[in-house]
Amino acid sequence: MQIHISPHDGVPIYQQVVNQIKYLVASGRLAAGEELPAIRVLAEQLLVNPNTVARAYRELETAGIVEKRRTAGTYVSDQGSPLARRERVKILTGRIDALLAEARHMDVALEEIVKLVQQRHAAMQSTRNEE
Amino acid sequence: MHEPFSSAAPPIVEIRRVTRQFGNKTALDDLSLTVPRGGVFGLIGGNGAGKTTLIKHVLGMLKAQSGSVQVFGLDPVQNPVGTLGRIGYLSEDRDLPNWMRVCELMRYTQAFFPNWDEAYAEELREAFDLDGNARIKNLSRGQRARAGLLVALAHRPELLVLDEPSSGLDPVVRRDILGAIIRTIADEGRTVLFSSHLLDEVERVADRVAIIHQGRILLTAPMDEIKDTHRRMTLRFGQPLDRPPSLVGTLSFEGQGVEWSYICNGESGQLRRAAEAIGATVVGDTALTLDEIFVSRILS
Numbered sequence: 001m002q003i004h005i006s007p008h009d010g011v012p013i014y015q016q017v018v019n020q021i022k023y024l025v026a027s028g029r030l031a032a033g034e035e036l037p038a039i040r041v042l043a044e045q046l047l048v049n050p051n052t053v054a055r056a057y058r059e060l061e062t063a064g065i066v067e068k069r070r071t072a073g074t075y076v077s078d079q080g081s082p083l084a085r086r087e088r089v090k091i092l093t094g095r096i097d098a099l100l101a102e103a104r105h106m107d108v109a110l111e112e113i114v115k116l117v118q119q120r121h122a123a124m125q126s127t128r129n130e131e
Numbered sequence: 132m133h134e135p136f137s138s139a140a141p142p143i144v145e146i147r148r149v150t151r152q153f154g155n156k157t158a159l160d161d162l163s164l165t166v167p168r169g170g171v172f173g174l175i176g177g178n179g180a181g182k183t184t185l186i187k188h189v190l191g192m193l194k195a196q197s198g199s200v201q202v203f204g205l206d207p208v209q210n211p212v213g214t215l216g217r218i219g220y221l222s223e224d225r226d227l228p229n230w231m232r233v234c235e236l237m238r239y240t241q242a243f244f245p246n247w248d249e250a251y252a253e254e255l256r257e258a259f260d261l262d263g264n265a266r267i268k269n270l271s272r273g274q275r276a277r278a279g280l281l282v283a284l285a286h287r288p289e290l291l292v293l294d295e296p297s298s299g300l301d302p303v304v305r306r307d308i309l310g311a312i313i314r315t316i317a318d319e320g321r322t323v324l325f326s327s328h329l330l331d332e333v334e335r336v337a338d339r340v341a342i343i344h345q346g347r348i349l350l351t352a353p354m355d356e357i358k359d360t361h362r363r364m365t366l367r368f369g370q371p372l373d374r375p376p377s378l379v380g381t382l383s384f385e386g387q388g389v390e391w392s393y394i395c396n397g398e399s400g401q402l403r404r405a406a407e408a409i410g411a412t413v414v415g416d417t418a419l420t421l422d423e424i425f426v427s428r429i430l431s
Contacts, residue, residue, distance in 0.1 A: 007331035010418035012358045040317045047309045048335045049171055050317050055355075 001030065001037060005046050013048050017056035018063075025065055025076055026091060036066060036074040063087045141204060143168050143290055143322045144189055149198035151184055151346075158184040160346035161198070166324055171316055173337030173354075174326040175425060181346040182326040183223065186294050189324070190220060202290070216244060219288035223295040225279040227267050233278055234263035237285070244286035252285035259307060273304035280311055291315050293325035297332060305332070312336050334421040342428055349428055354421075361424045362399055365392045365415030366406050379405045382427040394419065394427040 003020045005013055024030040036042070039057065043050040057074055060066045064087060067077045079088075103113050144166035151159040158181050166172045176182050187193040188200045191207030191214060200207060207214040227236060233256070241247040256263065259277035270278060276296070283291060291312070297305045309332060312323050327333050333340060334354070341351035350357070364378070371388040378384075380397040392415070395402050399416055406413050419427075 005335070007334050008420060010363075010420045010423070012355065012418060013335065014355075043313050043317065044310055047306060047313065049338055050313065051170065051338055 001042075003042075003046060005048060014052045014055040014059065017042075017046075017048075017053060018059050021056070021060055022063075022065055022087070022091065025079070026088065030076050032076050032078045034076045036076070038073075141168070142166055143203065144324065145199075145201040145204075146185070146188065147199045147201075149188060149195045149200060151188070151193065151196055157346050159188070162343075162346060162348055163198075164341055164348055164351065166322065167339070168322055169316070169320055170338035171312060171323045171325070171336050173333040173340045174324065174343060175328065175330060175333055175340060175421075176326070176343035177328065177429065180343045182343055183294055184346075185343065186292060186324070186326060189292060190218065191215065216246075216286075217289045219283035219286065219291045221276075221279045221283045221293045221296055223298060225275050227275065227279055227282075229266070229268035231267050232263065233261050233265050233267065233270075236267060236278060236282060237263075240282040240285070246286045248285055248287055251287065252281065255281045255284060273300055276300055276304055277307060280308060284311055284315065287318070287321075289321060291321070291323045291325075293323070295326055295328070297327060297329050305329075309336055330420070330422040330425055340421070342425060344429055357421070357424060358418060360398055361394070361396055361419050361427075362402055363392060363394055363415065363417050363419055363423075364402050364406060364413060365390065366411035367414050368411050376409045376411075378402070378409065382431040390414070394423065 001021075001024065003017060005016055007013070011019075021030065021036070030036075036057070037045065039050050039053045043053045046053070057066065061068060061074075064077055066074050068074055079085075099113070100110075103110075142165045144164070146162060146164045149159050149162050150157070160181075162181070162185065164185070174182050174185065184193065188195060189202055189207065191200075191202075191211050194208045202214045203217060205213050228239070231239065237252055237256070241249070241252070259274075259281060261274060261278055261281065265274075267275065267278065280296070283293075293308070293312070296308045300308070312325065313336060315321050315323055323336075325333075325337075337354050339351070339353050340357060342349040361382075365386075366375070366378075368375070368389050368391070372391070375384055375386065375391040375393075378393050378395060380395045380402070382394045382396055384391055384393045386392050397405070403413050403416065
């Protein structure tokens with residue numbers, strides 16, 4: 001699991017861990033059922049306080065991204081769970097807001113954006129079918 | 132993971148109203164500080180702020196001229212055996228006996244500590260790539276720091292005290308030191324007290340921070356709280372201003388014309404409401420690094 005901590009941008013370190021694990025899960029690089037490193041192991045790897053990693057794991061658990069199992073390990077949740085879905089909607093909402101703001105600055109109408117999204121989707125589908 | 136600062140546990144270090152003069156210079160000025168058990172406590176301050184003097188009081192190397200110092204509930208000056216035996220210490224100048232070989236330093240230090248863990252000491256020696264037969268005086272700066280760290284850690288102290296452990300070291304040795312801090316507190320109940328001016332390192336490993344300036348504690352709080360309650364707010368005003376109106380909790384500001392950026396002590400929501408109240412539009416609201424918080428605290 002590749003996580004990079006940058007102490008120079010002010011974002012709290014636990015938040016950086018949360019954001020990057022969410023991204024790894026959303027992009028499929030961490031699959032459902034996969035086990036996350038133990039708190040202590042990740043803390044030593046990232047050179048951060050173990051309590052910071054523990055806090056990140058707690059936040060991820062609350063958001064439904066990961067779950068604790070009886071054997072004390074932390075695993076990536078099945079993404080079909082309602083909490084995980086809500087989290088994905090939240091991530092997408094942020095991206096859409098940014099897209100809409102940019103489109104407005106460029107004076108592009110909503111219908112045009114929707115058309116563009118559909119075009120891109122079709123383009124992706126066709127490349128996927130070729131594979 | 133355990134909660135590091137439960138209020139029920141007695142503090143590891145309790146400093147009450149200590150003043151220390153060197154000639155007519157005041158090094159510590161009526162300073163009080165509590166270091167709770169468990170976790171990493173970062174002491175940050177500029178050169179001459181009083182960090183080393185404070186640490187020397189914790190170790191019983193200096194006697195409080197007024198006020199009191201307690202470590203594990205004991206006075207370290209009156210009871211050095213009961214305190215020093217439970218502390219691992221790495222000084223800034225890493226004053227090790229130059230004429231000894233590394234293996235001799237290990238045997239020599241072992242004699243002072245009944246809890247010395249020989250297997251762990253050997254493990255550290257190998258991990259740090261230290262040659263047992265090398266003379267201390269021939270070690271590089273980094274190897275010298277590692278040797279100092281080895282003898283500070285090998286008796287598995289309840290309290291590890293590091294005075295500017297990273298100063299003048301390359302990134303590889305600094306990683307070893309941060310790793311040692313993390314492993315120390317991952318063992319439940321242990322405490323690390325370290326001073327540093329490398330604030331990105333403090334931000335990585337400290338649970339709790341105290342800012343010391345001119346012999347006084349300016350601020351002491353959990354790291355999370357410090358990060359949550361300091362923001363950079365960038366505001367736009369209706370017309371250009373020569374000097375922006377004051378905002379609640381402002382530590383410093385900069386900018387020109389209609390756009391001004393404030394460094395504030397307060398939570399995001401509260402600061403946004405205050406900004407609206409003075410007729411400004413919030414165009415930026417970001418977290419700060421510990422470095423930025425430190426500088427604005429020292430200068431304000």
